[in-house]
Amino acid sequence: MPDSPSDEVTDDAYEAPYDLAVIGAGCAGLAGAVTASELGLSVALLDASGQIGGQFYRRPAPALGAKRPEALHHDWSAFADLRGRLEASEVVHLAGHHVWAVTRGSEGGAGWAVHAVTGPDGGGDRPVRVRARTVLLATGAYERHLPFPGWTLPGVVGAGGAQAMMKSGLVLPGSRVVVAGSGPLLLAVASSLATAGAHVPAVVEASGYLGYARRPGVLAANPQKLVEALVHGAALLRYGVRLRTRSAVTEVHGSDRVEAVTVSRVDRDWRPVRGAGRRIACDALAVGHGLVPQTELATGLGCATRRTPDGAYALVLDGLQETSVPGLWAAGETGGIGGAQLARAEGDIAGIAVAARVYGQPALTRDGRVRKLQRRRDRMRAFADVMAAAHAPGPGWVRWPDDTTEVCRCEEVTAGAIREAVTDYGAHDARTVKLLTRAGMGWCQGRVCGAAVACLAAGPGDGSVPPSAERRPLAVPVPLGVLGALEPDDAGADSTGRPDATGPDPGAEQTS
Known part of the structure; x- marks a missing residue:
């Protein structure tokens, strides 16, 4: 299946519910999508990019005329295999789809509704909704x-x-x-x-x-x-x-x-x-x-998280990659930073586990293939934990920025302003600093400055404290016109009109 822009997708792609919606077309998402499809499930694969491969397998646009894009990558043969399997499958690839929320579905047997805005930068003319019985989160990570x-x-x-x-x-x-x-x-x-x-x-x-x-x-x-x-x-x-x-x-x-x-x-x-x-x-x-797991969609639904050895938050997953919220699976960096090989193994496990749930055949998860994948995953996950511990940021880094150093670039908030909020106004956490200084309220929504703001808010000696795993109703910036055009049923709203983010309260239980 070639990479295709979202404006070539017909309305039929949004009609009937899928067995599985996969969010993210990197290594984990591709593996989960093709594995589930090969087992007979109907699968929608949503990704913000115009091409598959995620961050790891980024490649030049055809117009640049690169003769050997594989020379820029490690383990290209594994990606070529995934791409070939995708092209041979019936997976519906929805490129240029920026997912801003996942909510409980309420019709047609769909357990979930995946909401997205379309276009290269999310500036499409209308919101879209994909309904699915199950969801696999493969949203990757961003830099710390x-x-x-x-x-x-x-x-x-x-x-x-x-x-x-x-x-x-x-x-x-x-x-x-x-x-x-x-x-x-x-x-x-x-x-x-x-x-x-x-x-x-x-x-x-x-x-x-x-x-x-x-x-x-x-x-x-x-x-x-x-x-x-x-x-x-x-x-x-x-x-x-x-x-x-x-x-x-x-x-x-x-x-x-x-x-x-x-x-x-x-x-x-x-x-x-x-x-x-x-x-x-x-x-x-x-x-x-280092990298930080991108978990906003999951924590918005109340998924439990755990502290990783380098101080970040990752999702708590069971042996078959399911989160603490039933019907919601995750694979790849959302469960902890581990690299492309680990992501592929986790995607394969999740794809099989989803098929077992949809078909009501738990025996699918107990065969030799799954046990082999689990052993490989556990081996690589153990190495990932060693890697995270070896490179964990030390608390002394908070001495690097002087008071004039900008910490939040979007809102131009300096380290001095954050320190003032702590020492003069009693702020002791990132949320209070945010309310006092606007740090983290810009376009990136704290993805760039979040870790630094939390560490500075914790004060000297606690520089390894990460940002909290926050529960947010919107995972990416969404135009107000898009939200205003939604009907209550489209937004998965409850009786109060708020997005229906079911699941455990993350304020009560965030770590394993």
């Missing part, structure tokens, strides 16, 4: 950003953003690019940049790699991860890229764009070591401090 002086200068991009620029636009963020932050993504980004022709003077890792050595059994059970690290390490050696561990970029210098960065040694809590700063000339900085 920790602010420091100069991080808003042109030329500073997310580490994942730099990779996306290469994969989808065939462009580099600069000619001399420092890669910094924490996590294994840095090695992949640096090797890709260097291979594409950028000069990478340094990879700056705030943590170290000794944390992996504390779990030798987990490492031995995941040899492919060691192979990946060796491949990236060999690329860095080939291009003369220096790896600096226990270090962080604590300041960016420049007027109109990046001209240099200050790299400081940090202690185990990520506190800068006085007098240990070094200036490195560059014209771009690719920086990221």
Whole structure:
């Protein structure tokens, strides 16, 4: 099935309820959709992008004329297999669909209603609704950003953003690019940049790699991860890229764009070591401090969450990938950051589990294929937990931003304003800071600044505190005209007119 824009989808796609609606066409969503379809279910696959593959398998538009887009990717054969299975299936691919809410359905046997706005940026002329008996959330993750002086200068991009620029636009963020932050993504980004022709003077890792050595059994059970690290390490050696561990970029210098960065040694809590700063000339900085599961749709429905080893929130899932809300499954990064291979395994498990529920045949989940997938998932999930613990942000990073550093870029809220809200007005959580300063009320709705605001609100010494797993009625920005055009039944409203977000109260129980 080719990638197709949403305006080519006919109204028939929104009529009869599906057995399964999959939200997200990345590795997990594709695996879940095609597996369920191959077992005979009717499946709708919704994604905001115009093409399948998610963030991991971003690729250039055909107009750019890339001859070998697979050269920009790791494990391309796995994606090619998924794409071939999708093309051979009867999955209805709804591209350019930005899902803003999932509500309980009330008609036609559909358990759920998935609400979306269409178009490349969600600016379509009408809202759409997809009804389904079950839902699989495969919404992925977004980057964790920790602010420091100069991080808003042109030329500073997310580490994942730099990779996306290469994969989808065939462009580099600069000619001399420092890669910094924490996590294994840095090695992949640096090797890709260097291979594409950028000069990478340094990879700056705030943590170290000794944390992996504390779990030798987990490492031995995941040899492919060691192979990946060796491949990236060999690329860095080939291009003369220096790896600096226990270090962080604590300041960016420049007027109109990046001209240099200050790299400081940090202690185990990520506190800068006085007098240990070094200036490195560059014209771009690719920086990221790991990934955060994107769980807004699930927490809006009351799904239980758990704290991950790096302080984020991920969904609580059972052995078959079902959330705490019956009829709602999740796969991939929503259950914790783990990579493409883990996402595919979880998607396969979820697809089979949904089919077993729809058909009323639990035996489908007890055969050898499912047990093999579960063993693979558990092995890779154990490695993911080790990885998260090894690269967890230290509380000392809150000393990086001075009072003039912008934390919330959308609303131009500085670290000083947040500290004032804490010390002078008694704010001790992100929500109160938000009400006092508007931090997190902008277009990104706290996706960029949420972690930083929560850490600064917690005060000195608690910099590892993440944002709470909030329950929101809208997962993405929606025009008021779209909401005004909805009938109460279309919005899944209860008798009070509020969106019907059934499930347990997340204020009462958020962690496992």
